[in-house]
Structures are given as structure tokens and as C-alpha cells.
Amino acid sequence: GAGVSQSPSNKVTEKGKDVELRCDPISGHTALYWYRQSLGQGLEFLIYFQGNSAPDKSGLPSDRFSAERTGGSVSTLTIQRTQQEDSAVYLCASSLGVGGFYEQYFGPGTRLTVT
Amino acid sequence: TQLLEQSPQFLSIQEGENLTVYCNSSSVFSSLQWYRQEPGEGPVLLVTVVTGGEVKKLKRLTFQFGDARKDSSLHITAAQPGDTGLYLCAGVRGGSNYKLTFGKGTLLTVNP
Numbered sequence: 001g002a003g004v005s006q007s008p009s010n011k012v013t014e015k016g017k018d019v020e021l022r023c024d025p026i027s028g029h030t031a032l033y034w035y036r037q038s039l040g041q042g043l044e045f046l047i048y049f050q051g052n053s054a055p056d057k058s059g060l061p062s063d064r065f066s067a068e069r070t071g072g073s074v075s076t077l078t079i080q081r082t083q084q085e086d087s088a089v090y091l092c093a094s095s096l097g098v099g100g101f102y103e104q105y106f107g108p109g110t111r112l113t114v115t
Numbered sequence: 116t117q118l119l120e121q122s123p124q125f126l127s128i129q130e131g132e133n134l135t136v137y138c139n140s141s142s143v144f145s146s147l148q149w150y151r152q153e154p155g156e157g158p159v160l161l162v163t164v165v166t167g168g169e170v171k172k173l174k175r176l177t178f179q180f181g182d183a184r185k186d187s188s189l190h191i192t193a194a195q196p197g198d199t200g201l202y203l204c205a206g207v208r209g210g211s212n213y214k215l216t217f218g219k220g221t222l223l224t225v226n227p
Contacts, residue, residue, distance in 0.1 A: 004157070031213065042219035043158070043203065056214070091157050098213045106157025 002026065004107035006092050012113045013082055021077045021110045025094030032075050033095075033104060034067055038088035046090075049075065050098055082114045118142060119206055121218035128194055129226050136189045136221045138204035147180055147187045148215070150203040158203055194225045 005024040013019050025032050034046040045059040049069040060066070064082075069075040079086055089109040095102040120139045128134055138147070146165040150158035162171050164180035164187060171178045175198075177190040187204055201222050205215040 033213070033215075035217075040219070043205070043215075043217035045214055045216070048213055050213070059214075093157070095213075103160050103163075104215070106159070108156050 004092055004094050004105050006090075006107040006110050008110060009108065010111045010113075012115060015084060015114055016081055018078065018080045019082055019112065021079075021090050021112070023075045023077070023092030023094075023107060025073065025075070025092070026105055027073075029094035029096055029105070030072065031095040031098050031102070031104075032069055033093040034075070034077050035091045035093065036061075036088045037091055037109070041088075043091065046077070079112075082112075084114045087112055087114045118216045119204055119218035121202075121204055121221050123221060124219065125222050125224075127224040127226065130195055131193050132225075134191050134194055134223070136202055136204075136223070137186070138188070138218050139186045140206065141185065142206075142208060143184050144206035145184070145209050145212075147184070147204060147206045149178055149187070149189055150205060152201040152203060152220070158201075191223075194223075196225045196227050199223060199225050 004026055007022045011019055030051050032049045035043045036046055037043045047067045048056040064080045067077045089111050091106055091109045093104040093106045095104045122137045146163055148163045149161045151161055152158040162178045167182045167184045169180045175192045179188050201220045203217055203220045205217045
């Protein structure tokens with residue numbers, strides 16, 4: 001079946017512009033995660049959605065970052081007034097649930113470059 | 116301070132050699148996972164270990180969880196070029212069964 005898909009695969013933007021990154025999780029997966037992977041920092045947790053529960057936003061680095069998940073499926077990560085330090089690969093993952101520990105399936109990521 | 120320290124950061128070996136990658140922490144984890152990531156792709160789960168002292172084998176890969184659940188190792192026997200990739204360990208701490216803390220990874224290159 002189809003895996004997690006993300007778009008765009010690459011995004012180049014100018015400093016100060018807003019960007020939106022999209023994630024389509026695996027059908028039927030109730031949990032969705034966003035991570036950021038940058039050189040020297042590894043993978044960092046950003047935000048987590050589970051069903052209709054309030055999202056865990058504890059990993060968002062600043063208030064310029066926000067995310068939505070509409071209809072319990074597609075998610076959009078928005079970065080406002082982008083800065084050069086936002087340049088990274090943004091990865092989305094989904095899992096079937098969170099009782100016990102469910103495997104997280106990752107998408108290929110969106111490589112964001114802020115010039 | 117990195118919660119999970121991976122070593123070595125880079126490893127370049129010849130086909131047929133053995134290697135071990137380490138993942139260490141001063142914190143206790145309720146479970147620990149190992150992932151492999153190839154360029155342009157997301158990480159793919161290799162194994163999850165949950166019990167202190169647990170050893171799991173996946174073909175030529177052997178994973179071990181420390182008795183105190185603070186560290187783990189990945190051993191590859193007779194490495195092959197297809198093993199080339201970024202190996203990541205990630206842990207789940209008590210109180211959260213979904214928030215993964217990742218190490219920075221070990222970039223392995225196996226030369227033919």
C-alpha cells in the first residue's frame with residue numbers, strides 16, 4: 001500500500017517568507033508526527049497529533065512554527081517569516097496508534113532551504 | 116547536551132568486516148529503537164528492544180539493550196555494501212509512549 005507522502009520534496013525560499021509543508025499519512029493511521037533533521041542536530045521531535053486529542057506541540061522551536069491536521073488525515077506544517085536556521089529536512093511520520101508502542105512510518109521528507 | 120550519544124559518528128569499512136555501533140545515555144528508556152536511513156528517504160525501523168539485557172537478531176545484525184536500559188549496541192557481521200546508510204538509535208522515555216528522542220546517527224560506508 002501507499003506509504004507516507006510529503007510535498008514538496010524540495011523547497012527553496014527567501015528569508016522572511018512563509019512556507020507550508022504537507023504530509024499525507026498512511027490511510028487509517030491515527031497518529032501523525034513531524035520531525036526536523038538538520039546537520040549536526042539529528043532528528044528533533046516537533047509536534048504530534050493523535051485522533052481528536054489536543055496536539056503535543058512541545059517540540060516546536062518558536063511561535064513561527066505551527067501545524068494543523070484536518071479531518072484526522074492530512075497535515076500541514078507552516079513556518080512563518082522563515083530564517084536561515086530553519087533550513088533542514090522536515091520529516092513526517094504516522095503510526096496506527098499509540099497504545100503500547102506502534103511503529104512510526106516515515107515519509108521521504110521535505111528539504112527546506114532558506115536563502 | 117545530547118540525550119542519546121551515538122558512536123562512532125562516521126565509519127568506513129571494507130566488505131566482510133564486522134562493526135559495532137553504540138548508543139549511550141545517562142537516562143533510562145522504556146524502549147529503544149534502531150533505524151536505518153538512506154539518502155533522500157525517511158528512517159526505516161529495524162528493531163525495537165524493550166527489556167533490559169534483551170538481544171535481538173535480524174540476519175547479520177545483532178541488537179542489544181543494556182541491563183539498565185540506558186544503552187544499546189548494534190553489531191553487524193560480515194558487512195556488505197548494501198548495509199551502507201545512516202544508522203539512528205531512538206528512545207522512548209517513561210511517561211511518553213510516542214515521543215522519540217534520537218541520537219545524531221552513525222554514517223556507515225561499506226566499500227566493496
